[in-house]
Amino acid sequence: MHSRRQFLSRAAAVPFAPLAVGSAYGTDSLTTLALAGESFGRGWEPIDEAQLHGSDKTPSWTIKYTEGDRDRFDSWLEEDDRELIAEHTASRKAVVKSTSGDIGVGLLNRMLGNGLQAEPFIESIDLNIEASYADPVSPTDDSAWESFGWAERTFGGAGDLEPDAVAFDADMAETTLEDARTHTGAIGLGVDTSGLTVAVIDSGVNDGPMFEDSVGDSRLLPESKDFVTDAEPTLADDSEAVTDENGHGSWVASCIASSAAEPDQGYCPDADILALRALDGEGSGSTADISNAVRYAADQGADVLCMSLGSPLWSEDLDSALEYATDAGTIPVVAVGNDRQMTRWVAAPASSSHAIGVAAVTSDPPEEALSAYFSNIGPHPGTTDHSGGASNGATPNIAAPGCKISVPVVTASGRSTDSVLTGTSMAAPCVASGVVGLLIASEGALEYDDVVERMETYAAPIPKAAVVEVGAGMAHAENAIAESEPEETQDEAMTDEATTRNEAYKQLANAQGGRVLQYLV
Structure with missing residues (x-):
């Protein structure tokens, strides 16, 4: 990945995501982002954007516990290598540092009902990731148009989109x-x-x-x-x-x-x-x-x-x-x-x-x-x-x-x-x-x-x-x-030119699964 602060202008592609949260195995407490990186037989590897802590690169997670169950969550935290980083009690949200195994991420863990994700007092678990400001732009000339317009022309069927259409x-x-x-x-x-x-x-x-x-x-x-x-x-x-x-x-x-x-x-x-x-x-x-x-x-x-x-x-x-x-x-x-x-x-x-x-x-x-x-x-x-x-x-x-x-x-x-x-x-x-x-x-x-x-x-x-x-x-x-x-x-x-771009982007989104998703989610 490029510089962390340039995440909104990085060139890396984002992988295709699962269509739904949860699984046939374990509970549905793990968000789609928390599930990212799963592969049977490989366990789980945190994605590049995950917040990692210490020399052992332990990830952190945002946990939501059920109302009235703060004590049970405290008991889970007492084990070694589990650390409470921050908490907002009004929304029952806590940020914890813990291994993916203790959390229960990974297909095998979920099949066996292992980890925090399987506990009845947990409502949701989300991976804590890096974010950044929308990096200020050094404006370029229209020589960037070929990379800018390629996908629209290829997937959108829009024909020629002229560079003077945008600033x-x-x-x-x-x-x-x-x-x-x-x-x-x-x-x-x-x-x-x-x-x-x-x-x-x-x-x-x-x-x-x-x-x-x-x-x-x-x-x-x-x-x-x-x-x-x-x-x-x-x-x-x-x-x-x-x-x-x-x-x-x-x-x-x-x-x-x-x-x-x-x-x-x-x-x-x-x-x-x-x-x-x-x-x-x-x-x-x-x-x-x-x-x-x-x-x-x-x-x-x-x-x-x-x-x-x-x-x-x-x-x-x-x-x-x-x-x-x-x-x-x-x-x-x-x-x-x-x-x-x-x-x-x-x-x-x-x-x-x-x-x-x-x-x-x-x-x-x-x-x-x-x-x-x-x-x-x-x-x-x-x-x-x-x-x-x-x-x-x-x-x-x-x-x-x-x-x-x-x-x-x-x-x-x-x-x-x-x-x-x-x-x-x-x-x-x-x-x-x-x-x-x-x-x-x-x-x-x-x-x-x-x-x-x-x-x-x-x-x-x-x-x-x-x-x-x-x-x-x-x-x-x-x-x-x-x-x-x-x-x-x-x-x-x-x-007319703006309408052409409007339709091109819609078609491009549909080509990436947008229309299909409307019927599945």
């Missing part, structure tokens, strides 16, 4: 936050965002003048927390707790909540930021840490949750955490990934039905915007990510500017600078604050399904883009707040 480097002018806010209808709305809390799960956030309120106090909340280093300390104990060595999380937070003067003002310049460091300085983290950060954000009452991160592999635990968040009233917004040439399909957890997946387009008015060549697409066949079909049909929900946007940040050393980045990581905070945050600040708490409906119904169509590239179109705060419906939907507004 490459020459189509991406350097722009500002003011430009992005203009194109997403977030200028001059007069919405008071001072009561809003936006959680940023990322590589940390460096505090600075762009996060000061009107009296000079920081809007970075003391409940901000580090989940990478044993989940301690919080900002209440140490102001350096969520230092961002990478710069990625600081960019995301500034896009959301910068109070700098135009053109550098963020979408919600008075909002509080709950910084949750779940990725290290290289931009990598475990799904267990990310899941715990999601649950913590919900427990802290965050209104919106921005996650510019993901993986080509599905995590049942992370999907469950997102459901926990939406049930608690927190709205998750997630980048769809930057690997359209290779893994192609919407990354997890943007592919979850409990998250709003955001694609990247150029920072132009909706009628002129182009889909970014790197931005992952749908419809997900559900066969390439070990989801057991859970991701089948997933597409981006919405799009936002994500190309060469300049944002003011502070480095880990305390230096103020302007950072120009490109990627779906940049589009996600435009939606998290640009539509969702402003909508909630305008109207108060809304249910997840209501937010999605408002956002998609009132999005501005992008005629040059396909539905499978941009979902309902460009996120548009003014339309969503005023409930002003465009004359055409994204599907109706597509040009």
Whole structure:
């Protein structure tokens, strides 16, 4: 595998996944990802993305135990070589380090009813894997088109797909936050965002003048927390707790909540930021840490949750955490990934039905915007990510500017600078604050399904883009707040060229088992 932090742009293929969780042997507690790597006679080998610990490379797992059975789980933990790493008691989820044999993974173990997977007090076991931010892109020219369009022409039967149909480097002018806010209808709305809390799960956030309120106090909340280093300390104990060595999380937070003067003002310049460091300085983290950060954000009452991160592999635990968040009233917004040439399909957890997946387009008015060549697409066949079909049909929900946007940040050393980045990581905070945050600040708490409906119904169509590239179109705060419906939907507004790409991607997904899976799962 390539660099861990480049998982969304790696060239390695993801193996075809089993179609269903469970087996004829043992219990159905093992998720499809936990089953990955099984082979009769070989036992089980952790996939490349598994989180491994110590010199013996022991994997870790997320366990859900049944209500009232914490004591029985404690008894299992007392054996040697089993270690409790973290726990969220409200959802009965625990992260443990243990061998695959003790867990009971492997066909022979399941046939014989061995291991934790066979215990009646266990509801589910998911493998803890690595995830990362959607690595910022260095835009390329259209010489990449041959690799980009080969699968569509070969499997999609689309004929010639021209490179000017999507945005490459020459189509991406350097722009500002003011430009992005203009194109997403977030200028001059007069919405008071001072009561809003936006959680940023990322590589940390460096505090600075762009996060000061009107009296000079920081809007970075003391409940901000580090989940990478044993989940301690919080900002209440140490102001350096969520230092961002990478710069990625600081960019995301500034896009959301910068109070700098135009053109550098963020979408919600008075909002509080709950910084949750779940990725290290290289931009990598475990799904267990990310899941715990999601649950913590919900427990802290965050209104919106921005996650510019993901993986080509599905995590049942992370999907469950997102459901926990939406049930608690927190709205998750997630980048769809930057690997359209290779893994192609919407990354997890943007592919979850409990998250709003955001694609990247150029920072132009909706009628002129182009889909970014790197931005992952749908419809997900559900066969390439070990989801057991859970991701089948997933597409981006919405799009936002994500190309060469300049944002003011502070480095880990305390230096103020302007950072120009490109990627779906940049589009996600435009939606998290640009539509969702402003909508909630305008109207108060809304249910997840209501937010999605408002956002998609009132999005501005992008005629040059396909539905499978941009979902309902460009996120548009003014339309969503005023409930002003465009004359055409994204599907109706597509040009002939966009329609051709739309059908090509659908056919490609079907060729990878998408249509078959619709009937099996």
